[in-house]
Amino acid sequence: xxxxxxxxxxxxxxxxxxxxxxxxxxxxxxxxxxxxxxxxxxxxxxxxxxxxxxxxxxxxxxxxxxxxxxxxxxxxxxxxxxxxxxxxxxxxxxxxxxxxxxxxxxxxxxxxxxxxxxxxxxxxxxxxxxxxxxxxxxxxxxxxxxxxxxxxxxxxxxxxxxxxxxxxxxxxxxxxxxxxxxxxxxxxxxxxxxxxxxxxxxxxxxxxxxxxxxxxxxxxxxxxxxxxxxxxxxxxxxxxxxxxxxxxxxxxxxxxxxxxxxxxxxxxxxxxxx
Numbered sequence: 001x002x003x004x005x006x007x008x009x010x011x012x013x014x015x016x017x018x019x020x021x022x023x024x025x026x027x028x029x030x031x032x033x034x035x036x037x038x039x040x041x042x043x044x045x046x047x048x049x050x051x052x053x054x055x056x057x058x059x060x061x062x063x064x065x066x067x068x069x070x071x072x073x074x075x076x077x078x079x080x081x082x083x084x085x086x087x088x089x090x091x092x093x094x095x096x097x098x099x100x101x102x103x104x105x106x107x108x109x110x111x112x113x114x115x116x117x118x119x120x121x122x123x124x125x126x127x128x129x130x131x132x133x134x135x136x137x138x139x140x141x142x143x144x145x146x147x148x149x150x151x152x153x154x155x156x157x158x159x160x161x162x163x164x165x166x167x168x169x170x171x172x173x174x175x176x177x178x179x180x181x182x183x184x185x186x187x188x189x190x191x192x193x194x195x196x197x198x199x200x201x202x203x204x205x206x207x208x209x210x211x212x213x214x215x216x217x218x219x220x221x222x223x224x225x226x227x228x229x230x231x232x233x234x235x236x237x238x239x240x241x242x243x244x245x246x247x248x249x250x251x252x253x254x255x256x257x258x259x260x261x262x263x264x265x266x267x268x269x270x271x272x273x274x
Contacts, residue, residue, distance in 0.1 A: 007097075008040040008232040009220065016032040018049035018077040018088065020242055022249040024234065025080050025096045025167060027241035034097045037238070041229075042096040043219070045212050046171070048179075050187060051089040052251065053140075061190035066251055068186035072179075074263040076251040082158030085187050086140045086226060089176035091204075093215050096169035098155050112159060115168050118226075119155050122218035123148075123172075128206040130154065137196025139184050144171075152201025174212050177202030214274030 005079045014021050024042070031037040050069035056062055057078075074087065080096075084231065088094060097115060101107070116132045123130035129149045134141050138153040146155035156171035173180055181197040188195035203210050223229060 004105075006038070006228040007223070007228050008038055010040055010042045010234055011044065011216075012042075012234045013044050014234075014242075016246075018046060018075055019053070019251075020246050020248040021046060021094070022077060022080050023148070023245035024238060025098070026245050026249075027238045028096070028098045028146050029080075029160065029162060029165050029167045029239060032100050035100065035164070037098075037099055037235070039133045040232075041223070042094075042098075042169075043216055044094055046088045046092060046094045048074045048090040048176075050074040050076045050078055050147045050183065051082065051086045051088060051171075053079055053082050053084050055083065056085055056191055059191045061192055064190035065187045068190055069183060072186075074183050078251060079158065080167060080169065080249075080250035081160035082140055082156070082221065083142065084140045085173065085184070085191060086156050087173070087180045087184055087200075088171050089173055089180050089202075091173075091175035091202075091212060092218075093172045093174055094169070095171070096167060096203045097220070099166050099168070101161070101164055101166055104161050107166075108159065108161065111166060111168050112144040113164050115157055115170075116146055116155075118219065118222050119146045119157075119172060120193060122222040123154065123201055123203060125218040125221065126203065126207045126210045128154070128203060128210075128215060135199045137194065138199040139188065139195055141191075147185065148201050148203075150197070152177075152205075153199055154201050154203055154206075154218075172204045172215055173200070174215055175202050175204040177205055178270040211269050245270060 066076045120130040135147045155172045160167040181200045
């Protein structure tokens with residue numbers, strides 16, 4: 001895997017909801033794939049939202065799951081990568097690492113391993129007993145989840161690959177883990193997915209003084225020990241492209257007939273592999 005000269009760090013918060021956030025990530029993925037933008041890491045604090053996967057829409061209980069998310073105050077949207085429903089509390093840290101590729105099918109596991117290692121290392125800087133691996137009964141299960149003490153999930157990650165670039169993205173639950181547990185129970189019940197609510201954790205339950213900024217700082221410190229970093233801002237062209245893409249990731253009030261999903265022409269890699 002080629003080592004980048006520098007990774008752009010984008011801390012911009014997109015104020016137009018989670019579907020627009022996903023669209024920004026897709027716009028960046030396309031721009032990096034075309035070599036119009038360099039390797040980039042988005043790092044932001046999202047509003048409370050429920051990230052549904054494309055596969056979730058095929059389940060008979062999908063409309064009930066969307067209604068449960070709405071009732072709990074979580075905005076539903078379609079995620080760019082990942083196998084099943086995941087939660088963004090109002091006190092979470094989302095990330096999206098967009099990397100150029102020469103070979104769309106090379107380095108898939110390496111990227112998963114590196115990202116989970118970075119997150120676990122960052123959380124250990126904050127005193128968390130962070131480990132890489134799934135917890136039995138966790139939501140959106142994956143081999144590269146990051147957990148605390150082998151008991152509760154703190155971070156989930158998914159990967160989207162297109163010709164020329166890869167997006168490795170996910171979310172770290174910092175606080176409001178109890179609220180996450182409350183919404184994931186009815187959502188998973190509606191989707192017919194196995195789930196043990198006791199496996200949902202938060203960084204704040206492991207390191208009570210930790211904030212989202214602390215987690216962001218620790219993650220950047222961990223990444224900065226391996227790569228050169230440079231702060232930057234999203235370009236106007238990326239925002240414009242995201243506005244055009246946003247409808248693909250919106251879940252309408254009539255969830256029984258959602259919009260067509262983002263096409264996946266060059267392959268996809270998600271944490272839950274069918």
